[in-house]
Amino acid sequence: MRRVAALVVNGLVLMAALLTLAPLAWMVSASLMPSGEASAVPPLLLPSRPTLANYADLFAHVGIGRAVVNSVLLTAGVTLLSLAFNVAAGYAFAKLRFAGRDRLFKLLLAALVIPGQVAMVPLFLLLKQLGLVNSYGGVIVPAMASIFGIFLVRQYALSIPDDVLEAARIDGAGEGRIFRSVVVPLLRPIIVTLAVFTALGTWNDFMWPLIVLNDSDLYTLPVTLASLSREHVQDSELMMAGSVLTTLPVLLVFLALQRAYIRGLTLGSVKE
Amino acid sequence: MRGVAGWWFVAPALVVIGVFFFLPVLAALALSFTDFDIYALADGRNLRLVGLGNYAALLVSPLFWRAFGNTLYFVVVGVPLSVAVSLATALLLHSRLLRLRGVFRTALFAPVVTTLVAVAVIWRYLFNPHHGLLNYALGLLGVPAIDWLGDPNWAMPAIILFAVWKNFGYNMVIFLAGLASIPEALYEAARVDGASAWRQFRHVTLPMLAPIVAMVNVLTIAGYFQLFAEPYVMTQGGPLQSTVSVLYFMYEEGFKWWNLGSASAVAFMLFVFIFGVTALQLRLARWQYAP
Numbered sequence: 271m272r273r274v275a276a277l278v279v280n281g282l283v284l285m286a287a288l289l290t291l292a293p294l295a296w297m298v299s300a301s302l303m304p305s306g307e308a309s310a311v312p313p314l315l316l317p318s319r320p321t322l323a324n325y326a327d328l329f330a331h332v333g334i335g336r337a338v339v340n341s342v343l344l345t346a347g348v349t350l351l352s353l354a355f356n357v358a359a360g361y362a363f364a365k366l367r368f369a370g371r372d373r374l375f376k377l378l379l380a381a382l383v384i385p386g387q388v389a390m391v392p393l394f395l396l397l398k399q400l401g402l403v404n405s406y407g408g409v410i411v412p413a414m415a416s417i418f419g420i421f422l423v424r425q426y427a428l429s430i431p432d433d434v435l436e437a438a439r440i441d442g443a444g445e446g447r448i449f450r451s452v453v454v455p456l457l458r459p460i461i462v463t464l465a466v467f468t469a470l471g472t473w474n475d476f477m478w479p480l481i482v483l484n485d486s487d488l489y490t491l492p493v494t495l496a497s498l499s500r501e502h503v504q505d506s507e508l509m510m511a512g513s514v515l516t517t518l519p520v521l522l523v524f525l526a527l528q529r530a531y532i533r534g535l536t537l538g539s540v541k542e
Numbered sequence: 543m544r545g546v547a548g549w550w551f552v553a554p555a556l557v558v559i560g561v562f563f564f565l566p567v568l569a570a571l572a573l574s575f576t577d578f579d580i581y582a583l584a585d586g587r588n589l590r591l592v593g594l595g596n597y598a599a600l601l602v603s604p605l606f607w608r609a610f611g612n613t614l615y616f617v618v619v620g621v622p623l624s625v626a627v628s629l630a631t632a633l634l635l636h637s638r639l640l641r642l643r644g645v646f647r648t649a650l651f652a653p654v655v656t657t658l659v660a661v662a663v664i665w666r667y668l669f670n671p672h673h674g675l676l677n678y679a680l681g682l683l684g685v686p687a688i689d690w691l692g693d694p695n696w697a698m699p700a701i702i703l704f705a706v707w708k709n710f711g712y713n714m715v716i717f718l719a720g721l722a723s724i725p726e727a728l729y730e731a732a733r734v735d736g737a738s739a740w741r742q743f744r745h746v747t748l749p750m751l752a753p754i755v756a757m758v759n760v761l762t763i764a765g766y767f768q769l770f771a772e773p774y775v776m777t778q779g780g781p782l783q784s785t786v787s788v789l790y791f792m793y794e795e796g797f798k799w800w801n802l803g804s805a806s807a808v809a810f811m812l813f814v815f816i817f818g819v820t821a822l823q824l825r826l827a828r829w830q831y832a833p
Contacts (some may be wrong), residue, residue, distance in 0.1 A: 276639040287649040359555035366546030388809045392569035412562035415555035445547035474657045492659035513660040524655040536719040
């Protein structure tokens, strides 16, 4: 009885996992196929002779190298800047006393229900006034701080014992110094978590870069891919190579830092 | 002294959030009462107040209602399906009989971290009626070919199928955390009372998990209302506008036709609607789980 149950459970999970991974596996396989093979009837699961021609094509003729550079720079920029802003604010909301702190934090939390898209039209007009539309700044500047990031850091920072901070203060350390040499090392795990979250979120983001970047030289990978897919619909193998190029980096980062990522997911969803 | 230090720490983040989020949200409300369009974009003097004109125009616009109906369809069918798949996989992954749990969890979670646009491109080919893998696999089971993205009746179900595949891992991980936090003692007590596996699930697991299910529902519904990239990449709103979502409508209204006043009104209506649904659910949940 128990063995049958074990067989059923393992079998079901194996099937679910295979079904889940199948589209990703086909993406990789199709990206290595010679032109036309991905549209064969009946479908081929593996390339008849694997080739990297599609990847070469992407760089040589489609100029996807630009998009890779844009995505990397924007992701790095947003991640570094927003970490600095969010970690400082999250720590202060948890551990420093200042007038209006709790009311302010409640206001921020309440604002989490507002979908970001509500702000998009006026944000576009504002950035246009500031001359940031169609530039890296248009993507980076509005993303330099996030309520979610502040919230995540605050939840974690609450666990820093006050004694540690008091001891440093008695030793005569200023608040800035305490932050750098005591708090940041203690917050390391949540900083890694927030970094992974922000980096993946920025890399994958689509709607805002689509709106604020008009020049195809500035397109990120997802925006490039979306615009390619509207032109190169027939060229399945090329499109799959583009998809691999876009998703592989995030999948690798996730695999390497999986625990940090999952921690953010469970910590971030436990509100209060 | 310390009071001042605290402000220095939060000020940079608050300025960014204030200027680039709170201010635009308020401006969106103001903008929704104007006829801001491409002429106003060129010269601010062309801007006029129209009161509730944008809202009135939208409420008689067939395409707006179409978009609203499509989005509602996506939410009403997609969310229960997605939460059910998340719950089922979480229960399976939590089973003590399972081997290689970590590997399977990673595999099932993988679509969540992938880039939406890139995987939407993959699924467009999988959904191809002639050489797509999906129809081929269904054909082996004897199911006749379906024109997934070309048939107005199938396009939204296809997008739902894709969205469930992409998202179920997220809630699965939250359910797993919830399952892990149920005290083992409760199961032991149930077993001592001779409860079968099914009764343990029915009388221990489900009630203990219920608040988490409620929370997951609220968050997933709010998220599913924000459907945009899937139709943008897979169907461009078609066929016959069967996959135009509210946000897709807002995007075209605002950034294709440059009716920014009207687009702001769309965004605000969506927000008010999501807010209303969320508030209603929270009230229901409080009423249901009140001690």
